[in-house]
Amino acid sequence: MSAVSDYRRREESVTMSSESAGMGETHELLTLNIGPHHPATHGVLRLIATLEGEVVRDIKPIIGYVHTGIEKTAEQKPYWKVIPVVERMDYLSYYFNAMAYCGAVETLLGIEVPPRAQYLRVLHLELNRIMSHLVWLGTSALDLGAMSMFWYCFRERETILDLFEMSSGQRMHTRYFQVGGVIEDIPVGFAQKVRQFIDAMPSRADQYADLLEKNEILLSRLRDTCVLDEQTLLGLGVTGPLLRAAGNPWDLRKAAPYSSYDHFDFKIPVGTVGDNYDRFRVRHAELYESTKIIGQALDGLPEGPHIVADRKVALPPRHELATSMEALIHHFKLVTEGFRVPEGECYYPIECPRGELGCFVRSDGSAKPARVHMRDPSFINLQAAAPMVKDAYIADLIATLAMVDPVLGGVDR
Amino acid sequence: MEVTRQEAGEFRSRQLMARDMLRGTLEGDDLDRYVEQAVMTTTLDRAVAWAQGNSIYPLTFGLACCAIEMMSIVAARLDIARFGFEAFRASPRQADMIILSGRVSMKMAPVVRRIYDQMLEPKFAISMGACCSSMGVFNNYALIPSDKFLPIDVHVPGCPPRPEALAHGILKLRDKVQFHERDGWRERYGAVGTEETVGA
Numbered sequence: 123m124s125a126v127s128d129y130r131r132r133e134e135s136v137t138m139s140s141e142s143a144g145m146g147e148t149h150e151l152l153t154l155n156i157g158p159h160h161p162a163t164h165g166v167l168r169l170i171a172t173l174e175g176e177v178v179r180d181i182k183p184i185i186g187y188v189h190t191g192i193e194k195t196a197e198q199k200p201y202w203k204v205i206p207v208v209e210r211m212d213y214l215s216y217y218f219n220a221m222a223y224c225g226a227v228e229t230l231l232g233i234e235v236p237p238r239a240q241y242l243r244v245l246h247l248e249l250n251r252i253m254s255h256l257v258w259l260g261t262s263a264l265d266l267g268a269m270s271m272f273w274y275c276f277r278e279r280e281t282i283l284d285l286f287e288m289s290s291g292q293r294m295h296t297r298y299f300q301v302g303g304v305i306e307d308i309p310v311g312f313a314q315k316v317r318q319f320i321d322a323m324p325s326r327a328d329q330y331a332d333l334l335e336k337n338e339i340l341l342s343r344l345r346d347t348c349v350l351d352e353q354t355l356l357g358l359g360v361t362g363p364l365l366r367a368a369g370n371p372w373d374l375r376k377a378a379p380y381s382s383y384d385h386f387d388f389k390i391p392v393g394t395v396g397d398n399y400d401r402f403r404v405r406h407a408e409l410y411e412s413t414k415i416i417g418q419a420l421d422g423l424p425e426g427p428h429i430v431a432d433r434k435v436a437l438p439p440r441h442e443l444a445t446s447m448e449a450l451i452h453h454f455k456l457v458t459e460g461f462r463v464p465e466g467e468c469y470y471p472i473e474c475p476r477g478e479l480g481c482f483v484r485s486d487g488s489a490k491p492a493r494v495h496m497r498d499p500s501f502i503n504l505q506a507a508a509p510m511v512k513d514a515y516i517a518d519l520i521a522t523l524a525m526v527d528p529v530l531g532g533v534d535r
Numbered sequence: 536m537e538v539t540r541q542e543a544g545e546f547r548s549r550q551l552m553a554r555d556m557l558r559g560t561l562e563g564d565d566l567d568r569y570v571e572q573a574v575m576t577t578t579l580d581r582a583v584a585w586a587q588g589n590s591i592y593p594l595t596f597g598l599a600c601c602a603i604e605m606m607s608i609v610a611a612r613l614d615i616a617r618f619g620f621e622a623f624r625a626s627p628r629q630a631d632m633i634i635l636s637g638r639v640s641m642k643m644a645p646v647v648r649r650i651y652d653q654m655l656e657p658k659f660a661i662s663m664g665a666c667c668s669s670m671g672v673f674n675n676y677a678l679i680p681s682d683k684f685l686p687i688d689v690h691v692p693g694c695p696p697r698p699e700a701l702a703h704g705i706l707k708l709r710d711k712v713q714f715h716e717r718d719g720w721r722e723r724y725g726a727v728g729t730e731e732t733v734g735a
Contacts, residue, residue: 159646166597195674
């Protein structure tokens with residue numbers, strides 16, 4: 123470990139951490155099982171930790187406790203019925219899952235999504251990012267003993283879920299994104315509610331910072347703990363806030379803009395040291411940036427259709443069914459068989475709250491995908507947990523796990 | 536409890552009546568009516584059930600999407616503490632109720648069963664969400680409905696259920712505990728005689 127804080131020096135002065143295993147007859151390594159039912163593992167993650175005294179020498183994550191067979195199920199459903207299934211994968215970023223999948227299918231179909239749909243997607247993606255970070259902040263602070271953060275974060279989360287409910291009718295797993303656009307235009311009054319929210323959000327985020335950043339306990343537990351350098355992170359394929367905390371400004375919204383992200387003016391928060399504190403700060407700063415993007419998306423929301431006019435892909439509007447035989451046939455074909463996608467394969471990466479979420483879809487020309495694979499950032503980032511916590515205290519393992527923010531539904535799929 | 540002037544007066548008059556009764560002035564129908572008014576009868580079982588229903592500790596146990604909505608019931612909007620169910624316990628030995636919040640995979644099912652077995656009687660189980668009750672939208676090789684391996688008291692439908700729906704399920708469970716004949720899971724699942732006795 124490069125930088126050692128005062129707190130750490132004080133701690134080390136009273137422990138016996140330097141003596142390695144097997145040196146004497148009184149010391150041995152302890153293997154400790156953590157999980158799968160453990161409140162600090164953020165789901166059903168199981169860790170086999172090898173401890174020497176209070177110091178973690180190695181951890182082995184054991185996954186698969188929420189394996190749901192989502193990728194296999196996706197192969198058995200028509201393209202448009204896959205959307206609700208992949209949404210339930212990483213259950214904190216359902217809009218992102220749907221976006222990656224829809225983007226991949228749209229690329230295969232060669233569809234140009236209408237600008238209004240792209241802006242509506244950005245609006246909901248960024249609301250979702252804030253929501254995901256709020257759940258992360260609330261539960262992580264809970265792990266570190268800051269109880270009241272949970273209530274503040276969930277207060278704002280409920281506001282966002284109300285917005286989701288208003289636009290789509292569901293709080294979670296909304297299935298708002300459709301191949302070719304979004305399923306419905308936003309209702310009257312939605313923009314006003316979103317504006318109320320983004321007006322309030324920056325001051326709320328300031329409150330979180332006031333509560334946490336002046337807290338000696340939290341700072342001592344986060345600062346200079348479990349540092350991992352940029353090269354190691356890159357080698358492990360880590361993306362998202364974890365990589366940005368180490369100083370690498372890699373963000374697919376800037377690096378490879380999708381869904382008209384290049385129209386918006388926002389910054390990429392980066393860290394300097396790459397410790398747990400930077401991981402916390404980067405996500406916290408992203409709350410502000412996402413709020414900015416939402417405001418710009420609302421201001422510049424173009425007029426026009428919310429979904430492509432291609433009746434072979436998108437459902438015809440309800441009123442046409444009563445008057446047009448052709449619309450009825452299209453509706454029937456879409457609902458029964460679905461649409462066919464030309465042969466080919468496509469990888470569509472987007473920036474999810476946890477990093478690069480990519481969706482790989484291979485089509486064999488039928489109405490069902492031949493293969494759907496998700497590159498979920500939680501799964502890849504979890505690899506970095508072991509090098510991070512090596513030779514750290516077991517209390518830091520809990521803090522690091524909170525800052526890695528794995529969502530086990532995404533890890534196991 | 537606040538005692539109004541009228542209640543206080545009534546109480547005083549009952550005391551006087553009791554004194555009269557001791558003197559032998561109350562007899563026959565008067566005595567019966569007095570006993571009806573003044574004495575509330577209940578069984579010990581029902582009194583215990585009333586207490587149990589109001590002090591259920593849920594287990595801190597999240598599986599998937601529904602776990603996020605389960606966390607929401609503790610949060611400010613719904614605030615399940617109003618009904619006394621906010622004391623989540625991380626140890627199964629301190630918990631009375633397990634909320635299966637999410638999909639139960641084949642790999643997780645034995646773990647869930649083991650956690651349930653570690654809980655002390657009386658214990659209750661709520662199956663939250665479609666996956667847990669019927670494998671939901673997935674319905675594939677990887678999942679198992681909770682009824683196959685666990686005696687469930689209340690099923691809460693939804694994908695995921697709203698926090699209000701879960702709160703409704705919890706209150707249903709409270710009603711069940713307080714006002715219905717206790718039909719233990721051993722009776723319902725034909726497992727009478729499987730109790731483990733200590734020191735046998």
